[in-house]
Amino acid sequence: MLEILAQAVINGLLIGGIYALVSIGVTLIFGVVKIVNFAQGEFVMIGMYISFFLATQFGIDPIVSLAVSMPVLFVIGVLIQHFLIRRVLGLNDLPQIFLTFALSLLIVNLSLMLFTANYRTVHTWYSDEAFRVGGLYIPVAKLVAFVLAMILSGALWIFLHTTDLGKAMRAASQNRDVAQLMGINPNRVFAVALGIALALAGAAGSLLMPFYPAYPLVGQVFVLMAFVAVVLGTLGNVIGALIASLLMGVAESLGIQFIGADSGLIVVFMLLLITLALRPSGLAGGRRR
Amino acid sequence: MIELSDVSASYGNVPAINGVTINVGEGEAVGLLGANGAGKSTTLRAISGLVKLTSGAITFLGVDLASLPPHKITELGIAHVPEGRQVFPEMTVNENLEIGSYAPRAKADRASSLDLVYSIFPRLAERRKQLAGTMSGGEQQMLAVGRGLMLKPRLLMLDEPSLGLAPVMCDVTFEKVAEIHKMGTAILLVEQNVSRALTLVQRAYVLESGKVILDGTTAQLAGNKQVQAAYLGI
Numbered sequence: 001m002l003e004i005l006a007q008a009v010i011n012g013l014l015i016g017g018i019y020a021l022v023s024i025g026v027t028l029i030f031g032v033v034k035i036v037n038f039a040q041g042e043f044v045m046i047g048m049y050i051s052f053f054l055a056t057q058f059g060i061d062p063i064v065s066l067a068v069s070m071p072v073l074f075v076i077g078v079l080i081q082h083f084l085i086r087r088v089l090g091l092n093d094l095p096q097i098f099l100t101f102a103l104s105l106l107i108v109n110l111s112l113m114l115f116t117a118n119y120r121t122v123h124t125w126y127s128d129e130a131f132r133v134g135g136l137y138i139p140v141a142k143l144v145a146f147v148l149a150m151i152l153s154g155a156l157w158i159f160l161h162t163t164d165l166g167k168a169m170r171a172a173s174q175n176r177d178v179a180q181l182m183g184i185n186p187n188r189v190f191a192v193a194l195g196i197a198l199a200l201a202g203a204a205g206s207l208l209m210p211f212y213p214a215y216p217l218v219g220q221v222f223v224l225m226a227f228v229a230v231v232l233g234t235l236g237n238v239i240g241a242l243i244a245s246l247l248m249g250v251a252e253s254l255g256i257q258f259i260g261a262d263s264g265l266i267v268v269f270m271l272l273l274i275t276l277a278l279r280p281s282g283l284a285g286g287r288r289r
Numbered sequence: 290m291i292e293l294s295d296v297s298a299s300y301g302n303v304p305a306i307n308g309v310t311i312n313v314g315e316g317e318a319v320g321l322l323g324a325n326g327a328g329k330s331t332t333l334r335a336i337s338g339l340v341k342l343t344s345g346a347i348t349f350l351g352v353d354l355a356s357l358p359p360h361k362i363t364e365l366g367i368a369h370v371p372e373g374r375q376v377f378p379e380m381t382v383n384e385n386l387e388i389g390s391y392a393p394r395a396k397a398d399r400a401s402s403l404d405l406v407y408s409i410f411p412r413l414a415e416r417r418k419q420l421a422g423t424m425s426g427g428e429q430q431m432l433a434v435g436r437g438l439m440l441k442p443r444l445l446m447l448d449e450p451s452l453g454l455a456p457v458m459c460d461v462t463f464e465k466v467a468e469i470h471k472m473g474t475a476i477l478l479v480e481q482n483v484s485r486a487l488t489l490v491q492r493a494y495v496l497e498s499g500k501v502i503l504d505g506t507t508a509q510l511a512g513n514k515q516v517q518a519a520y521l522g523i
């Protein structure tokens with residue numbers, strides 16, 4: 001029993017790392033640019049297809065192809081900010097909501113056309129490998145994904161807290177007008193925020209590829225979790241999103257283990273409703289870092 | 290060094306200032322006085338680019354500011370310490386000051402500017418690692434002024450630095466502003482606390498309903514019956 005519990009917790013933490021990459025991106029965009037990016041999951045999907053094609057065409061390992069998917073998605077993020085989001089900022093919320101929503105639908109339908117709805121998988125030498133510790137089973141691909149997800153999250157935290165550009169992003173998220181009085185160009189920090197958020201989504205995609213199939217609608221699995229984590233972790237709070245993502249991975253995994261294979265999301269959404277009822281501004285309270 | 294000629298600005302369709310003409314010379318300390326809602330903050334926001342002009346012109350050292358975004362105006366050396374302090378609450382004291390020297394003109398001298406600010410405000414030095422949002426109003430005001438100084442400004446604009454402060458903190462703040470002025474920085478001081486402001490500035494403008502209704506030297510204004518009745522309670 002204890003072993004089953006421990007195994008479920010481990011499974012949840014490992015996938016929670018991926019959720020964290022997605023939700024940190026959503027919370028970063030919300031915190032800095034003040035828009036909700038409904039298309040975040042689609043950028044995970046693009047990252048997966050980038051790694052899929054690099055693996056099948058050139059034999060490049062999906063983990064190595066992070067070095068491609070992250071910069072490519074960073075550039076896509078900057079372009080989306082510059083050519084699309086910038087134009088709807090300052091308007092009311094509706095054009096902003098419809099913009100990212102339309103973007104999501106467009107990307108999904110384009111990929112259905114280009115890639116078909118087929119599941120694509122990449123089989124690496126470590127895809128079926130696992131460490132056994134005591135009675136516990138730790139798949140190598142998921143462990144690698146988790147560790148890299150934590151390293152990337154840590155790198156983002158260091159960036160936000162030690163570099164001028166990172167501090168400028170935090171300043172802009174706390175008070176946009178006064179940030180401009182400091183000489184911060186809002187368009188520049190918004191573009192960097194979009195770039196980083198999409199690069200993290202792309203990283204999640206590449207890291208998933210050794211153990212998860214790519215298909216045009218795959219982003220929805222992850223964006224749903226990301227939104228719950230972002231709300232649980234207090235909108236705009238990077239550390240909050242990280243911790244909430246890990247918690248949700250564990251909650252989902254416990255649900256699957258102890259309630260039923262289809263029940264993971266039931267537990268997750270119960271957790272969300274209870275948290276919102278008791279602490280409407282999320283687990284981290286009103287704080288934004 | 291800065292000249293506003295016939296500047297008007299509005300929020301939506303509601304005019305907030307209407308034909309304001311003022312100037313501040315090099316190294317001068319000038320007051321912008323008036324009751325709540327007179328348009329003092331809007332005048333400062335027009336200078337720093339946070340509200341667009343509907344008409345008129347602003348030049349700073351010969352540069353036309355009307356077409357520049359706020360971050361470019363900051364880069365010219367205009368520091369705006371906004372009303373209500375508005376420090377970055379989730380950043381430490383030190384981070385708030387660092388971000389004050391984000392602009393390229395100030396970045397290279399960050400270390401020496403930090404030393405200067407910490408020497409003017411020893412209280413901030415003691416609290417370098419504290420989150421700005423957890424400090425008292427007076428301390429936040431010191432931080433907001435210090436953050437403005439980090440720009441190495443040519444012109445420091447202060448919007449009601451005494452607002453909501455206990456009398457002692459108010460004294461300290463005015464002392465520090467006088468000290469900063471003595472170091473050669475030009476100051477545009479917005480105040481409702483007219484008697485206090487007149488101890489610090491050499492000249493002042495009085496704003497009412499978005500228009501300059503009076504201007505003159507400190508002595509002229511202090512002796513003016515209208516000012517005495519409306520603002521000095523004499």
Ligand SMILES: Nc1ncnc2c1ncn2[C@@H]1O[C@H](COP(=O)(O)OP(=O)(O)O)[C@@H](O)[C@H]1O
Pocket residue numbers: 300303304305306323324325326327328329330331332
């Ligand atoms: N953000 C705003 N939106 C709409 N009206 C505003 C805003 N800020 C100020 N006003 C209006 O503009 C006028 C001038 O305000 P303000 O410049 O803040 O005056 P002061 O700083 O002298 O108190 C007032 O009538 C005020 O109600």
Ligand SMILES: [Mg+2]
Pocket residue numbers: 326329330331372448
């Ligand atoms: Mg005001």
